[in-house]
Structure formats: C-alpha cells, structure tokens
Amino acid sequence: MSDRKLFELCGTDEARRFSPYCWRVRLALAHKGLDAETVPWRFTEGEAIAFAKSATVPVLIDGDTAVADSWAIAEYLERTYPDRPALFPGRPSALRFIASWADRVVNAGLVKLIVSDIPSLLAEADRDYFVSSREKRFGMPLAEVTRDREARLPEFRASLQPLRAVLMQQPFVAGEEPDYADYIVFGGFMWARVVSPLKVLEESDPLHAWRERMLDLFGGLARRVPAREGS
C-alpha cells in the first residue's frame, strides 16, 4: 500500500492503461522515485474523481493533497519533492513549447490514426460514451476518421521530423538522460502502442530506437503493459 494513489484510465482490462496524460504522470512519478497505487478509472466514472474538481484523469492523491491535470501534477511533484531528480530543466515554463507541440502534432496526429481501435477495449457503457463523444468531436463515424490510415502514415511520420532530428543528436529529448520532456512526448506513443495494432513508427526510425529506450526505463515500467501494436 502506498500513500499515493493515481487514478489512471483503463478499459475492461485494468492492465491496459492507455491515456497519454496518465503515462506522463506515471513516468514522472517513477523519475522522482515515487510509487503510487493505480486506481483504475473508466470514462463513465466521473463521480469517483469529482472530489478533485476534475472530470478527467490523471488525478493524483498524495497524502491529504489531490491534484488533477498532468501538467499541474508534474509541477506539484517538482515543487513537493525538489531534492529528487528534476523533472524540468530549471523551470516548468521551459517545457511549455514541447507540450504544446506534442498535443497539437503528435497526439492530434495519432488520434486520427488510432481512435477507431479504442472502443473494443471498453466495456459497454464506456464504449457508448466514447463513441458518441468522439463522433461528435470529429463529425463522422470513427471508422471514417481512421480510414486509409496506412496511406496517411508517411505524412504523420514526416510531421515528427523536428523530434527525429533531435534524437539523432542525443539519446533523449532532454539530452543524455530523460526528463519530463521525454515523458510528455512518449505518452502519445504509449497510448498508440496499447490501443492499436497499427505500427506508427518504422523500426529503422531513430524515434523507434528512442521509444525502445523509453520502454526500458525504470525496469521496463511501460514495456510490461500489454501492447496491441504488432511490433
């Protein structure tokens, strides 16, 4: 039993935690050397996290403190555990740009490749909620959103070029060792790996090698989660 609990999104299988934002926090906790019990959370369990004044996970409970939102949680961890390895290079604001890019390029690109794979992971009530809310967001059936996805992979991979160039110069986004910059970006790739059989990265891609290094961190914390991706 840990003093800390992390509400993490999952489907019918509790092991398949797939939220990109929960992964950012799970790796941030590991980076700080902090454990936290997973509380499995599903899309229709809003009341379970209402205490944190949030409608979405991740939500962290740390002793008497509850914090929602992955960015706020990372800042909280950095502030509360300053003597443990730093998540941010100096100040959190220095990573705002990569977070913005990861949301708008990586995650926004991935969702159009993998969103139709998610419903089959979910129990019925969650599935109904997920499909109707996402179909409303995209204005079309989810199968339409991901249609021709193999043909669109080259464009998605090309959009990652600014990241790829960095990972040809240094092993992690942050430099010689990973920090929250890496966890921000990796969250999206972990999401894709857990929910979709689509191979979003080619094995020859320097990004693939980086993802392998990320899967190996903290004793294979992320690699232990069942992957749907064929690779």
Added chain:
Amino acid sequence: MSDRKLFELCGTDEARRFSPYCWRVRLALAHKGLDAETVPWRFTEGEAIAFAKSATVPVLIDGDTAVADSWAIAEYLERTYPDRPALFPGRPSALRFIASWADRVVNAGLVKLIVSDIPSLLAEADRDYFVSSREKRFGMPLAEVTRDREARLPEFRASLQPLRAVLMQQPFVAGEEPDYADYIVFGGFMWARVVSPLKVLEESDPLHAWRERMLDLFGGLARRVPAREGS
C-alpha cells in the same frame, strides 16, 4: 572598441543585418550583457572567416577565442560567462527540440515566402552567388519559390499554432522572461522583417505581440534595424 567581434551577414547596407542565426547570437550576447563590435560580412567573403574554419556566419571572436555556428557560440557564452543571466534552462540540450522545430518549421516555412526578396539587398557578386546557390537548392527560379505567397500565408501561420498556444499562456517562449528559446525562434522573424515587405504575422496574432516584445528587448536592439516589412 570591444574585445569581442561578431561577423554578421549583411547586404549593401551594413545596417540591414538579416541572418536568423546571427540574430540568435546578437540577442544572446545582449542577454549576457556583453557587447561585440559588428564586422559586416557578405556571402562572397569566405576568406574573411576562414580562420574560424567556417564558411558561414555567425563567427564570434572573444579575445583569443574564435567560435563559429550559432549553437556553439551560445554554448560557449553560457560556459564562459556562467555568472551572467542564463541563456539555457539548466542545460543546452533542453533547447535542442525548439531549435530543431524553428529550423524545420519556422525558417523552412519563411524561406519559401521571402527568399526572392533577398537578392535586391545584395551587391552584384553576392547576388549572383545567392541566386544561383538558392535556385540550385530549390530547383527553380526564386520568383517561382515565392509565387502565390499571400495565398500560402494561412498555412504558414497555422504551422505556428504550437508556438502561438504557448504565447497565449506566458509572455515569452521561456516563461516570464526570455531566454535562448526566444532568440532561436525570433531570429527567423527578424530575418523576414529585415528582408521582406510581406506581413508574415497578422496584428491580431499573439505571435505578433510577442514579436513586438522581442523587438523592444535591450533598449530596442532589434527594432533599430531598418525593416522592410510594411507593418
């Protein structure tokens, strides 16, 4: 007279210094509170910087040390003047990603909008060199590269969305105060401002307001340079 000299790219008018990479360094020097005499440098003056084993500017001479390449110069300044305001948040590698993005999205986008405006700033020998080398790179006349540029502005502006979102949250890319992250990105916009009448940013754009703040830094260091942009 300063102990430091910075070779900066210019055209026939020495005041119109326009290289995005020279601007990164000029602002990095100002950030550190260091002066440096400008040595005007033109495309065909390769022999003048051969001592630094470089074919391009910026080249900095600081006492007995010569450093070429904007990134190497910024690292040199941070290492050599550690007691002055920090250029990097913690470690230089933390800014590799934004530099990669600025080169591949901002500067690569801008060149296709403004490259045909550059020859008229240059003396004849430089102009011949510039036009033939750039036409070779693009495989077409420069007027073709920038054709229909007004129609392509919305796409370029949309590509800046990850940066725009950050600047709606905080006044500078780095946070409350600018650092080298800001100078990296601003270099491209300064280049466009000096060489081209094209209004690359709308006045209502949060990026425009940020660019104004950047132009005001260090007593209006960048604003004092003659602009071609109509704004």
